[in-house]
Amino acid sequence: MSTILISLENVSLNYIENSFAGLSEINLSIEKGDFISVVGESGSGKSTLLKIIYGLLAPDSGEVLFKGRHLEGPHEKLIPGHDSMKMLSQDFNLNIYARVYENIESLLSNEDLKGKKQKAADMMALLRIEHLANKKIVELSGGEQQRVALARAIITEPEVLLLDEPFSQLDALLKAQFRTDLKNLSDQLGITIILVSHDPLDGLTLANKMIILKEGKLIESGSPEYIYANPSHIYTAKLLGNAFVLSAAEAKVLGMKTKMNSVMIYPEWVQLKSGWSSKTYVVKEIFFKGFYEDLLLERNGIELIAINMKPGSYKKGDRVQVILNNYLEF
Numbered sequence: 001m002s003t004i005l006i007s008l009e010n011v012s013l014n015y016i017e018n019s020f021a022g023l024s025e026i027n028l029s030i031e032k033g034d035f036i037s038v039v040g041e042s043g044s045g046k047s048t049l050l051k052i053i054y055g056l057l058a059p060d061s062g063e064v065l066f067k068g069r070h071l072e073g074p075h076e077k078l079i080p081g082h083d084s085m086k087m088l089s090q091d092f093n094l095n096i097y098a099r100v101y102e103n104i105e106s107l108l109s110n111e112d113l114k115g116k117k118q119k120a121a122d123m124m125a126l127l128r129i130e131h132l133a134n135k136k137i138v139e140l141s142g143g144e145q146q147r148v149a150l151a152r153a154i155i156t157e158p159e160v161l162l163l164d165e166p167f168s169q170l171d172a173l174l175k176a177q178f179r180t181d182l183k184n185l186s187d188q189l190g191i192t193i194i195l196v197s198h199d200p201l202d203g204l205t206l207a208n209k210m211i212i213l214k215e216g217k218l219i220e221s222g223s224p225e226y227i228y229a230n231p232s233h234i235y236t237a238k239l240l241g242n243a244f245v246l247s248a249a250e251a252k253v254l255g256m257k258t259k260m261n262s263v264m265i266y267p268e269w270v271q272l273k274s275g276w277s278s279k280t281y282v283v284k285e286i287f288f289k290g291f292y293e294d295l296l297l298e299r300n301g302i303e304l305i306a307i308n309m310k311p312g313s314y315k316k317g318d319r320v321q322v323i324l325n326n327y328l329e330f
């Protein structure tokens with residue numbers, strides 16, 4: 001059974017007069033336990049959407065409902081921000097001269113001191129920072145601080161955790177760890193998470209529902225698997241994957257039939273076969289990616305990218321045969 005926790009009904013907000021910047025006519029339902037990922041280019045309205053859900057901004061029109069009740073905006077409340085939600089943004093808001101456990105415990109009441117200690121310990125264990133409990137925040141690395149901030153955000157058991165580009169300061173290794181942390185929070189605590197990230201991989205990996213924003217509009221939503229494989233917009237395909245777009249004329253040269261304006265191909269749809277044939281391409285560039293490489297292929301002046309899972313097996317100038325396993329028309 002699904003329970004709608006948050007719903008947005010025709011929510012619009014325009015920051016400036018006589019021109020558009022903000023959000024327009026957003027409709028969205030978020031269920032309890034959902035892990036929602038908000039994806040869109042810079043300026044598409046992601047942070048605005050989060051602030052409206054949290055109650056930091058009030059929409060010009062439309063309404064946000066929390067458990068079916070009107071969510072109060074900043075003008076209707078003494079302290080903006082919804083009590084059942086926590087928002088974690090890039091600045092962690094930690095007391096940098098206090099110790100880790102103090103930062104985490106300070107949000108709990110003193111009524112039950114033993115319970116308070118226990119809860120902080122549980123939270124530190126969940127986020128693997130027990131060994132840092134007595135360190136001061138200034139002594140921690142960026143990734144460790146991030147985990148403390150996350151522990152602080154969830155210690156009061158919010159029903160909803162809002163994250164605005166939380167990975168932006170982390171290197172690849174820490175990012176992978178932080179992704180795992182979030183996945184654990186979602187799975188173990190059942191907390192509803194709304195994540196904005198500039199790296200769509202975060203959304204693809206973590207979310208059960210993805211929403212795509214473009215110029216303030218919600219242009220599509222669904223499971224990451226579905227949206228990735230069946231994007232309704234080229235914009236979405238380009239955001240989520242290494243999509244390659246050809247005009248109808250170019251596609252025709254490569255043997256594809258289309259009545260539409262353009263054709264989109266993900267590199268993994270381009271299958272390589274060695275040998276000669278009428279569909280022969282030349283390897284123009286090779287981009288080493290570690291366990292695979294991207295091959296830039298060319299035929300009759302038209303370029304495609306293919307993934308080669310055996311790095312080193314081709315060199316520039318080689319001729320390869322290509323089978324297009326799939327393409328989408330737009």
Ligand code: ADP
Pocket residue numbers: 015016021022040041042043044045046047048049
């Ligand atoms: P994102 O988080 O996707 O980068 P934002 O929600 O921050 O996008 O911003 C959406 C649009 O609204 C952008 O064009 C941005 O420049 C504009 N905007 C954001 N905040 C303000 C503001 N306080 N005043 C005026 N324009 C703003």
Ligand code: MG
Pocket residue numbers: 046047048
């Ligand atoms: Mg933003």
